[in-house]
Amino acid sequence: MRLNLCEIIEMPGSSIPFSCELDEERLGCPSIKRFVSAPSAQGQIRNSAGVLTLTGTIKAEMVCICDRCSADFQCEKLVPLEVKLAADLSDEDNPEIFALEGNWLDLSDVLETCFILSTETKFLCREDCAGLCPVCGKSLDLGPCGCKKEIDPRLAVLGQLLDKNN
Ligand SMILES: [Zn+2]
Ligand SMILES: [Zn+2]
Incomplete structure (x- = not known):
């Protein structure tokens, strides 16, 4: 999904909301067995004094495999989003900044990247498994x-x- 930001890109103080489902196929991770319902994201993109920031939450309900005991367990994962968007990347190495293509943002790419980064932590059926x-x-x-x-x-x-x- 791509979002056109032309409405807010020149308007400090303005914002646009977004709400979408994520493509399960692209969120794969060996510890995730399956999604119980379609993972979704909600949030907004705000122009604060010329700086575009995307905030929101990805919500996913899934059956995972415990990294320690290999048991299946169901969990709800909430991934908080706070991402800066920039028209041109002077600091390309900063993974917290996503590039715009003109007025367009590849929203799916941002959401998938944030979700996948969040799966790099351990999947445990319990904290003290x-x-x-x-x-x-x-x-x-x-x-x-x-x-x-x-x-x-x-x-x-x-x-x-x-x-x-x-
Ligand atoms: Zn034993
Ligand atoms: Zn376990």
Whole structure:
């Protein structure tokens, strides 16, 4: 979806709202199994003293796979949006600024990029998900497994470190 910003681009103080659905196919991420409903975004683009800022929220309800215990879980993800838009990019390396093409903004591109950046954090079924037993593979969220005591405590520490680094 492309938005024409000519109405606000020369008008400090003006704004236009937007509301749209996102293309699920383009939001793929290995930890997302499927979307429960179509992901959508709402917000506005405001001209504040000549600076265009897009604000709003992406909302997605999805079934994810826990990065630690591999269990499926359903969650609602809200991605807050705050993005600057610029006609010409003097600072091309700044990922927080998106370029306009003339008066046009590629809204889908902005929303997809923001969503994908937000999926780089861990997907956990719970903040404190215990993960899988490194020996037998049983989910420790379901209770302790028989072999827990046999793990060398030094290996357990190593496991935690590896988990943090991932
Ligand atoms: Zn988990
Ligand atoms: Zn075990």
